[in-house]
Each structure stands twice: as C-alpha cells, then as structure tokens.
Amino acid sequence: MNEGLNALVYCLSLSLFCITKLRRYYMESASRPKPDRYVLVISIDGMANYYLQDPNVRMPNLRELIRSGTCAEAMESVFPTATWAIHSSLVTGNYPRKHGVLGNWVVDRPNYRVGEHFGDRMWDKQDVLRGETWYDAAKRMGWTTASICWPVTRGADTIDYNIPEFYEQELFESHCTRSLWDELKAAGLPMELYGEWSKDHARGPMQDWLTTEIAKYIIDRHSPNLLQLHYLLPDSYQHDYGVRSKEVYWSLEYVDERIGEVLKALKQKGILDKTDVIVLSDHGFVNTTRTFYPNVLFKHKGWLAQNLKDEHDLKDSRVVAVSNGGSGYVYVLEDNAGAKELLMDEVRRALAESEGVGRLFEQEDFPSLGLPAAGEMDDHCPDFAFEAEPDCFVHFDYSGDEVNTSFTKFKGMHGFLPQREELKAVFVASGPSIRPGASLPEIRIVDVAPTIARLLGTELKDTDGSELDSLWKEEVRLWSF
Known part of the structure; x- marks a missing residue:
C-alpha cells in the first residue's frame, strides 16, 4: 500500500514539475518582444546535389539565391536516407541515435507491429522526437512559428500555424491548427483536397501549389518569424520516372517557380530584406531496376x-x-x-x-x-x-x-548510405545575415540546426552538428548568447 501511495505521490509531483516548467517556458517566450527578423527554411524533397551542376535544370530563383548568398559544395545526409529520419536530424542537429526517429518505418516491439513515422500516422512529435528543435528554440525566443507539410510535426505545440505532412484527409482535418485551417477554407483554398493530392503523384503539382498558397496566406496575414516549407514533387517524380528524367527536370523548375512566389510574397509584405532564406534538400537519388x-x-x-x-x-x-x-x-x-x-x-x-x-x-x-x-x-x-x-x-x-x-x-530510390555521392543533398543560404560568396565545403545535415539557432539568437545544446560560422557576416559572427 505504502509503495503504491509513494509511486502516486511521485507521479503527481513529476506532473506538477513538468506543468510548472512548461508554464514558465511559455511565460518567458510570451514576455519577449516579437523580433523584426525572419527565417524561411525550404526543403525540396529528393533534390540531389548533382542537379546543381546539371545544365538541364532551370531554377532561376534558386540560382539567384546562390548568387546573392552561398552554396555548400554538398551536404551529407544521415542513415537511412529516408525523409522522416532526415528531417528529424535537420531540426535537432542530431543523428537518429539521439533524436529517436530511426527511419520512415521501424518495428514497434512492445506492440508487435510495424511503426509508421511515414505520414505522421501513429505518433505525435513529442512521443518520438527527442531534443530541442529549431522551432522549439524559436518559440522559446519569442518568435512566431509556422510549418507546412513538414515531417514529424504532428501535435507540435511550439508551432503556432501548423499543417504537418499527412496523406490522409482525416489527419489533416483533426491535427492541423484549427483556427488556421478554418481561415484557409474561408479564404477559398481547397483544403478538403490536401489528402487526395498528397497521395496521388499525378496531382503532386497541385499539392505543392497548395502548400505555396498556404505559405503566401500565412505571410500576408500572420508574418511568422520562422516559416518552414516542404516540397515533395521532385521526390515523387524520381520514384515514378527515375533520376534525370524529363519529368524530374520539369518538377524542379515547377518547385523553383513556387519558391519565387513565396519570395515575392515576402517582398510584397515588406520583409524580404529582413529574411534569411535557407533552401536545402534531404537526400539524393539513384535509379533502381x-x-x-x-x-x-x-x-x-x-x-x-x-x-x-x-x-x-x-x-x-x-x-x-x-x-x-x-x-x-x-x-x-x-x-x-x-x-x-x-x-x-x-x-x-x-x-x-x-x-x-x-x-x-x-x-x-x-x-x-x-x-x-x-x-x-x-x-x-x-x-x-x-x-x-x-x-x-x-x-x-x-x-x-x-x-x-x-x-x-519504383524507378528511383533513396535510403542508401549517405556517403554515396548520388545521395548527397543541397544547401543554399541567402539573406541579410549571410556573407555573399562564403566558402562552404561539404557540410553535414546535422550542421543545419545549430546554424539556424544562431539566426534565432540562441543555441541548441549538445548537438551532433556544428554551427557553420563561416556563413555569417561579421556582425552576426560577433553575436553572443
């Protein structure tokens, strides 16, 4: 009896401690003034680094960002080179061993079932993703946050405007930020089709179009300090048609046009010159037979x-x-x-x-x-x-x-070791904090989160990655925490 009572008291004390810490966390973030700085992170799923050297790839908006900013020689991803594990490494700066999302699929041993990270079908972010993310840190610093079609964000309470990456319409309806979802429907956007368009590669351009329209709406109405977007079409088309296919070249150009629209929305809002833009990918591709x-x-x-x-x-x-x-x-x-x-x-x-x-x-x-x-x-x-x-x-x-x-x-595939040249990813940065023409050798995908934390005016503790300090203009390098 005493042991059970002691256990109950311990659990209640632990719960009270967690609630107190969470309350203090939000009070501290709410007391900070909203900064007049912005960060846009765009992930292009499946864009291999070799496409940057391919003359058939027409991406004028991305190339202008490179011209005005910088581009890494390549970016090494994580094993397995699968989207849910990689995006978890991106936002935490850690390898799967530390952040806990081991792939798109695992076996959930206690429940004798296959565990799906893919599509955020089974778990909320806090159930599986360990460590502070860059959007957690942004919220801690008093920034407003928005995320569209980003993996492992279901139930993320530090994202103010959140539409996770789902494939089932019922998940969109039940787990997106309700006020935002209702606003978007009232604005005439076809939110009832997001699930259908997500699952159907033939209508993949419509999904990426809708992601862009949502981003433009959020920029115009809410101007979040941190906005992260995830485009899927190049990944889908490489699975369907193989690498360097005409369909894939078209998909890269299409996504580049969408990026141009987001940049235009920032300019129309008057905040483009205050926005640091990071465009990256998660993995490359090889052909499979x-x-x-x-x-x-x-x-x-x-x-x-x-x-x-x-x-x-x-x-x-x-x-x-x-x-x-x-x-x-x-x-x-x-x-x-x-x-x-x-x-x-x-x-x-x-x-x-x-x-x-x-x-x-x-x-x-x-x-x-x-x-x-x-x-x-x-x-x-x-x-x-x-x-x-x-x-x-x-x-x-x-x-x-x-x-x-x-x-x-599938004609094209990823998931192989990240050290393979074909699996190397893209990293591009441009904006008021970025030194034009900065020399960036090959980097690691776990270096991105500590680098973005610098733009937030803070740091992430105990990361596997390191800040890319050669990226900054001198005044940013001198910032202290």
Whole structure:
C-alpha cells in the first residue's frame, strides 16, 4: 500500500514539475518582444546535389539565391536516407541515435507491429522526437512559428500555424491548427483536397501549389518569424520516372517557380530584406531496376507467420524486416536469450547469402551509422541493418514467393548510405545575415540546426552538428548568447 501511495505521490509531483516548467517556458517566450527578423527554411524533397551542376535544370530563383548568398559544395545526409529520419536530424542537429526517429518505418516491439513515422500516422512529435528543435528554440525566443507539410510535426505545440505532412484527409482535418485551417477554407483554398493530392503523384503539382498558397496566406496575414516549407514533387517524380528524367527536370523548375512566389510574397509584405532564406534538400537519388523481398525470405524460412493478416499483427512471427527504400532493418522477435542467439546466427547467414544485400551491419556497427548502440532505444532499434545493392529496392511485401525480382515498383530510390555521392543533398543560404560568396565545403545535415539557432539568437545544446560560422557576416559572427 505504502509503495503504491509513494509511486502516486511521485507521479503527481513529476506532473506538477513538468506543468510548472512548461508554464514558465511559455511565460518567458510570451514576455519577449516579437523580433523584426525572419527565417524561411525550404526543403525540396529528393533534390540531389548533382542537379546543381546539371545544365538541364532551370531554377532561376534558386540560382539567384546562390548568387546573392552561398552554396555548400554538398551536404551529407544521415542513415537511412529516408525523409522522416532526415528531417528529424535537420531540426535537432542530431543523428537518429539521439533524436529517436530511426527511419520512415521501424518495428514497434512492445506492440508487435510495424511503426509508421511515414505520414505522421501513429505518433505525435513529442512521443518520438527527442531534443530541442529549431522551432522549439524559436518559440522559446519569442518568435512566431509556422510549418507546412513538414515531417514529424504532428501535435507540435511550439508551432503556432501548423499543417504537418499527412496523406490522409482525416489527419489533416483533426491535427492541423484549427483556427488556421478554418481561415484557409474561408479564404477559398481547397483544403478538403490536401489528402487526395498528397497521395496521388499525378496531382503532386497541385499539392505543392497548395502548400505555396498556404505559405503566401500565412505571410500576408500572420508574418511568422520562422516559416518552414516542404516540397515533395521532385521526390515523387524520381520514384515514378527515375533520376534525370524529363519529368524530374520539369518538377524542379515547377518547385523553383513556387519558391519565387513565396519570395515575392515576402517582398510584397515588406520583409524580404529582413529574411534569411535557407533552401536545402534531404537526400539524393539513384535509379533502381530490381527488388529484394526480405520478408518473403523469412517466410520461406518459417520465421514470418504464414497467416500474417497485416503488418500490425506480428505476435506469431520470429523475424521481420521493414524497408527504408535502399536499406532495411531486421528484427528478431525472440524473447529467450539462448534461442535468440541461435536464431540471430541463422538470420545473419541468410542475409549474407542473399542476392540484393550489399552491406550487412550489426549492432556494434550502429553508432558509426548514427543508430542506437546495444541497449539504447530497445523498443524500436533493429538487430541488423543492411544496405541494398546500388540498383536494388527493399520491399516490405511478404505476399509473393520470389525473394528477388528483376523489376521494381519504383524507378528511383533513396535510403542508401549517405556517403554515396548520388545521395548527397543541397544547401543554399541567402539573406541579410549571410556573407555573399562564403566558402562552404561539404557540410553535414546535422550542421543545419545549430546554424539556424544562431539566426534565432540562441543555441541548441549538445548537438551532433556544428554551427557553420563561416556563413555569417561579421556582425552576426560577433553575436553572443
């Protein structure tokens, strides 16, 4: 009885402590005057660094930002090069081992199901994303914040105007900032179609158009100090048509036109000359021609339940894999330590002998990949990770009989190791704080958050990345916290 009472008192005390800290946090941010400075961050999903050197890419607005500001030689992403993990690294300055979002898909061991970060379908931001983000820091500094179609932002209470990246209309309707959603509908924007347009690649241009129209509205009516946007079309078209296809060239030009409209809206509002603009991407792309189905392999071995109804029913399976595009995570769901060790040996051998597996990684390799070490994040951390061979897509599907096929659902793919040149991303910066022509060698994607924190007049503690201090004009470099 006493133990239960003590536990209850402890929980109540902890809750009161958290509420008090949260209240103080918002009181401090509310007491700060709204600054007359602005930051715009635009993420172009899937724009490989090699497109900047491609003469077929017509992006005059981006090239003008480079001319007036600076461009990194390249930007190394994180493993796996999958959108939800990468954008979590972008906003925190940390690798997945520290921020907790290990990929688009993981296995949620306690619930014996596949865990979907993709589409923010399962979890709110505070449930999965560890560490302070740049938008958390902006709010802490008294800035107003807005985010459109940005991954891992569902339920983010430090974003004043928030439309997370969803694919289901019901999630848009239930989890976007309600007052903003109602304003946008009243303004005549087709918000009831955001879900349809998000899921249908053929109507992807409409989704990116709607993202732009929302951004223009927010700039005109609310002028947030921090605005982050995520454009999807180049990623969608590379999956559908392959890299350097005519469709992809068109998509890059289309997104550049949308960027031009956002910059024009800032100018019309009279704040463009007060806005630091960061345009970046999350990963590059390679062409794929074949598919590896690890769960079909496990089914043949008798490790995956034959009567598996769906990916949310893994209780009778001993081994399962999830795909992150050009890589996979493998989970051995065996509770008995001795039996697990024997099964691990069999799984290791089966993967090493499988066509389609390029490199196999064990838990002792994980920290070098930015993944959790043994004993960390046990609920989601895999037992093995692997990178597929360069032209191979890893598919979760378990319904067929072939482990390897000479065709693929996608013509282009990412998810491979970020050190591959084809997977390198883009970083461009321009604005009143940016030194024109600053020399930026290849940077890391985890360097972006500490750099943006400088623009907010603060810093993020204990990040894996480092501030790009050569980016600044002299007066910005001399700012102290």
